[in-house]
Amino acid sequence: MSGAATVERRPRNALGQYDDLASAWWRPEGAFAALHWLAEARGRLLPPPTRRDAVLIDVGCGGGLLAPHATGYLHLGLDITWSALTTAVDHGVTAVRGDATRLPLADGCADVVVAGEILEHVRPLEAVVTELARVLRPGGTIVLDTINATGAARFALVTVAERLPGGPPPRIHDPALFVSSDRLIELFRARGIRLQLTGLRPSVRDYVRFLVDRSRPVRMLPTASVALVYQGVGVKEQP
Numbered sequence: 001m002s003g004a005a006t007v008e009r010r011p012r013n014a015l016g017q018y019d020d021l022a023s024a025w026w027r028p029e030g031a032f033a034a035l036h037w038l039a040e041a042r043g044r045l046l047p048p049p050t051r052r053d054a055v056l057i058d059v060g061c062g063g064g065l066l067a068p069h070a071t072g073y074l075h076l077g078l079d080i081t082w083s084a085l086t087t088a089v090d091h092g093v094t095a096v097r098g099d100a101t102r103l104p105l106a107d108g109c110a111d112v113v114v115a116g117e118i119l120e121h122v123r124p125l126e127a128v129v130t131e132l133a134r135v136l137r138p139g140g141t142i143v144l145d146t147i148n149a150t151g152a153a154r155f156a157l158v159t160v161a162e163r164l165p166g167g168p169p170p171r172i173h174d175p176a177l178f179v180s181s182d183r184l185i186e187l188f189r190a191r192g193i194r195l196q197l198t199g200l201r202p203s204v205r206d207y208v209r210f211l212v213d214r215s216r217p218v219r220m221l222p223t224a225s226v227a228l229v230y231q232g233v234g235v236k237e238q239p
């Protein structure tokens with residue numbers, strides 16, 4: 001019998017992976033490297049806070065990587081994974097444990113709601129969208145990013161990127177849960193929010209540099225195509 005340690009192979013999208021990788025959240029070259037790049041791009045879409053105690057609810061906050069980009073807000077992070085929340089707290093996030101399909105939060109309590117890289121992990125999608133829209137106040141802003149339900153995304157983000165440095169951890173995604181951009185627009189429109197979508201891609205120059213020096217971040221650049229990773233921003237209609 002070999003003395004090699006047994007590494008548990010979890011199913012795709014198993015929540016236990018976030019516990020396995022808990023020490024990696026804040027390592028810029030680690031398993032969640034791309035989440036750092038995406039958090040910076042997400043931060044660019046946040047409106048400046050309009051009052052001193054403006055509330056930003058970060059649904060599926062993970063280890064709190066948005067914190068450096070959400071200054072000026074009371075940054076409330078909600079996640080289902082305890083190990084992620086304890087990390088987020090160390091970075092100034094006020095933690096709430098909960099499920100994105102049943103947020104333990106009052107209607108209209110948020111000035112800004114963020115859903116970064118969570119929609120492709122949770123079902124039913126309608127329930128999550130309903131909850132995101134419910135906790136956002138009229139006139140408030142939603143900012144999200146996710147992965148489109150396309151063959152191109154399945155190939156690029158699963159078949160290829162899971163094998164690349166800086167790519168998502170193997171099996172973190174279940175491509176069956178990827179989120180159709182057309183459907184997401186419809187779901188939000190039915191809840192009084194018109195989403196504007198933009199595609200995102202890594203800067204090739206930065207990525208080549210990252211391969212040489214893993215501590216340098218990679219800028220995520222806007223693209224016209226939303227076929228792979230895309231961002232959305234929208235304002236909730238006033239009654």
Ligand SMILES: C[S@@+](CC[C@H](N)C(=O)[O-])C[C@H]1O[C@@H](n2cnc3c(N)ncnc32)[C@H](O)[C@@H]1O
Binds near residue numbers: 035039060061121
């Ligand atoms: C890919 S990570 C994204 C984390 C963070 N938003 C970021 O971009 O760095 C997905 C997060 O969603 C959380 N999550 C998965 N299912 C959830 C659910 N049903 N309710 C709340 N959080 C959930 C996981 O625990 C994990 O922290």
